[in-house]
Amino acid sequence: MIRGLYTSATGMLAAQTQSEIIGDNVANVKTPGYKEKLASNVSFPSMLIERMGGNQATEAVQIGGLGTGVGVDRTVQSTIQGALETTGVKTDLALTSPGYFTVQTPGGDRYTRDGRFQLDANGMLQSPDGYALLGENGPIGPLSSEFSVKADGTIMDNGRVVDRLRVAEISADALKREGQSLYSSSQPVQASVATQVLQGSIEASNVDLPGQMVQMMTVMKAYEANQRVIQTQDEMIGKAVNEVGKI
Structure with a gap:
C-alpha cells in the first residue's frame, strides 16, 4: 500500500x-525560430510479485508484475520547420534548410534559428x-544598408563577396536550450553543406x-x-490503523 503511494506520487511529479x-x-x-520541446516518459523498473506463506514445500506462486513509478526521461527539441513570415527587412534572415545560425557570445559560439538580425x-x-x-x-x-544574401548564404555588398554565413548542423539530441532562442551543443558541430537562406523573412515558432x-x-x-x-x-x-487495529 505504501509502495502504491510512491508510484502515484511519481506519476504526479511526471505530469x-x-x-x-x-x-x-x-x-x-x-x-x-523557437523550437517546440518534446518530453518522453520512462517507467521505473517493475517488480515480480509472488505469494508468500502457505505450504513451504510448494513452489511460490507468481502473482504478476508491479510497476514502481514513472518519470520524465528527457526532453528534445522538435526540428520541424516553422512557418516563414515575409517582412521585407533586409536584415531578417530565415533558414529553409536544417541547421542553425552561429552567433558569438561571451560564453562561446551559440546557435539560433531566430533570424531577426540588425546592423549596429x-x-x-x-x-x-x-x-x-x-x-x-x-x-x-x-556592411552597407544595401547588402544582399544569396540562397546559399553568400553575403554580397557593393558587388563584392563579403563572407558566407556559418550555418551549423546539430542533432536534436545534442541541443541544449540556454534561453533567448539560443542553444549550445553537447557534441562537435559540422558546417551545413546544403544551406538555404531566404532574405527578408523570418521563421516563426513551430509550436x-x-x-x-x-x-x-x-x-x-x-x-x-x-x-x-x-x-x-x-x-x-x-482505516487499517484506526479501525482494523481495534479488532
Whole structure:
C-alpha cells in the first residue's frame, strides 16, 4: 500500500514536469525560430510479485508484475520547420534548410534559428541581444544598408563577396536550450553543406498550439487521476490503523 503511494506520487511529479514543458512551449508560440520541446516518459523498473506463506514445500506462486513509478526521461527539441513570415527587412534572415545560425557570445559560439538580425553603428550584423552573427571568416561586416544574401548564404555588398554565413548542423539530441532562442551543443558541430537562406523573412515558432492544448488536458487528467489514487490509499491506511487495529 505504501509502495502504491510512491508510484502515484511519481506519476504526479511526471505530469507536473510535462505541464511546465507545455507551458514553456505555449509562452513561446510567438517567438521567432523557437523550437517546440518534446518530453518522453520512462517507467521505473517493475517488480515480480509472488505469494508468500502457505505450504513451504510448494513452489511460490507468481502473482504478476508491479510497476514502481514513472518519470520524465528527457526532453528534445522538435526540428520541424516553422512557418516563414515575409517582412521585407533586409536584415531578417530565415533558414529553409536544417541547421542553425552561429552567433558569438561571451560564453562561446551559440546557435539560433531566430533570424531577426540588425546592423549596429559599425555596420556589423548582430542578433537582437547584441551578439555578432558569424560567417566562415568571423563576425560579418561592416556592411552597407544595401547588402544582399544569396540562397546559399553568400553575403554580397557593393558587388563584392563579403563572407558566407556559418550555418551549423546539430542533432536534436545534442541541443541544449540556454534561453533567448539560443542553444549550445553537447557534441562537435559540422558546417551545413546544403544551406538555404531566404532574405527578408523570418521563421516563426513551430509550436503546434492546438496540439499543446490537447496535451495539457491529457496531463491534467493524469495528474488528477494519480491524486485521487493517493487520496484513496490514504483513506485505506487510515482505516487499517484506526479501525482494523481495534479488532
